[in-house]
Amino acid sequence: MAGFLSELGQHWRILPLIIILGIGNGLPFGYQISVISSSSTFAKGFINQTWIGRYGSSVPEEKVTLLWSTAISVYGVGGLLGSLVSGYLSRRFGKRRSHIFGDLLGITASLCLGLSKIGGLYELIIVGRFLYGFTLGLAINIYVQYLGEISPRSLRGFTNTSAPIFVTTGKLFGQIVGLREVLGTETLWPVMLSLCGFTELLHLIVMHFYPETPPYFLLVKKDHNRCIQAMHRIWGPGEYQSEINEILAEQEMRKKSKTMNIIELVKTPSQRWQLYIVIVITLTLQLSGVSAIFYYASSVFLNAGLPPENIPYISLGMGGFELMAVMLCSVMIEHCGRKVLLLGCYGFMAIMLGGLTVTLSFQGWAHWIPYCSALSVFLFIFFYGMGPGTLTIAIVSEMCSHSSRPAMFVIVSCLNWIGLYIIGMIFPYVEAALGHYCFLIFFANIVVSGIFLFFYLPETKGKTLQQITTEFNTLNFKNKKLDHPIEFSTSL
Secondary structure (H helix, E strand, O other): OHHHHHHHHHOOOHHHHHHHHHHHHHHHHHHHHHHHHHOHHHHHHHHHHHHHHHHOOOOOHHHHHHHHHHHHHHHHHHHHHHHHHHHHHHHHHOHHHHHHHHHHHHHHHHHHHHHHHHHOOOHHHHHHHHHHHHHHHHHHHHHHHHHHHHOOHHHHHHHHHHHHHHHHHHHHHHHHHOOOOOOOOOOOHHHHHHOOHHHHHHHHHHHHHOOOOHHHHHHHOOOHHHHHHHHHHHHOOOOOHHHHHHHHHHHHHOOOOOOOOHHHHHHOHHHHHHHHHHHHHHHHHHOOOHHHHHHHHHHHHHHOOOOHHHHHHHHHHHHHHHHHHHHHHHHHHHHHOHHHHHHHHHHHHHHHHHHHHHHHHOOOOOOOHHHHHHHHHHHHHHHHHHOHHHHHHHHHHHHOOOOOHHHHHHHHHHHHHHHHHHHHHHHHHHHHHHHHHHHHHHHHHHHHHHHHHHHHOOOOOOOOHHHHHHHHHHHHOOOOOOOOOOOOOOOO
16 A cells, blocks of 8 residues: 555555546446436426427327437447447547547537527437437447556556446446436426536536546557657656556567558457457446346345335435445455455356345345345345456456557447447346346356456566566467567567
């Protein structure tokens, strides 16, 4: 801990940048996940009122459901499209300018949502949700890459895990704002939907005072002086020759290659196992059962005898519990290591899922069993925030080279957006067919994926990209003999 605080004190100038990046990217992403449920009832009522004003009759219930589900699902479509173009934009214009472009789109989306009721146009909700999806699909990809490239190696884990902290904070903020005592009212719900426009505006203004990332200047622009200037601006005065040597060593690895697109990444043998790990770790996160846990939380708390009017505040406590776990992870990551923390938390999550299945099956056997179910829910959320919810993106960022990182994050983001859409579509049917036994599907997924990752996921703590790549090459080329082993330059 003392070493971590010493490094953080030495590079204190990175903290304001981490905060403004989180406010402009991570917080809106988490906010849009949680705030939409709070506005659902009011938005449906607005659609019905608008329909009556236009056509003189109430809109059929199935039509309202269709229009609102369209507004919800179009967010995922926009996110997928934003993810697909993020790689091209970051390669073509750099991450900083791509951020600024995303901020302008986000402000436009916020205006559409905020003005929908005043203008009497429910179509603006659909447009705003699509633009916000596109904005955040673009922003999250570039955000996590930017974090990975501005962090010195000694603070790499802390910097990368700051993204989940702000995403979780955004979800908690959305839950707070959605309470009826705050903005969850018939009058203020458009303000609630559009509130993150202010964070996008703040991010847009402040990012004008920060440079591109040091690797971008050195590897893409071939500008050594601007790379040094960026390091001094982001990290503070100091000698950063070892960091420059590490970036140059990566350049040696990619001399004969350029920044990859998705097709090139899939076809590149030296990236084969990195791609396998990324796919497994992303799908495991999507199928970890966290969506099912949140779906079941209300019924679990009701069965535990908690008053229905208190359930929203207990759910708020779940969000706070997750935030506490994410913050704890950001401190412990450099001490425990990524792989140990990830697999350990997946193990405890599997235990909680098994325990929850058992306690839900025997709810009526004893008065204390429902409380065990509620405890399992809270502990599952804690270990999710402590492990996969925080570490997944950090691990992906650390094990990918500068040339493969944009395409790899496009794949991660696409899998996430598609996974969110598919789970949202099929989970109600799975739950209807299996009831609480649906948790066994997630249990099996965690166990099988955990075994795979135990054998094939390398530990990235304290290692250079070259060391991590060398470990992967033992898998990528295990049936081939390399006549000319890769050498890494360590000097200018």
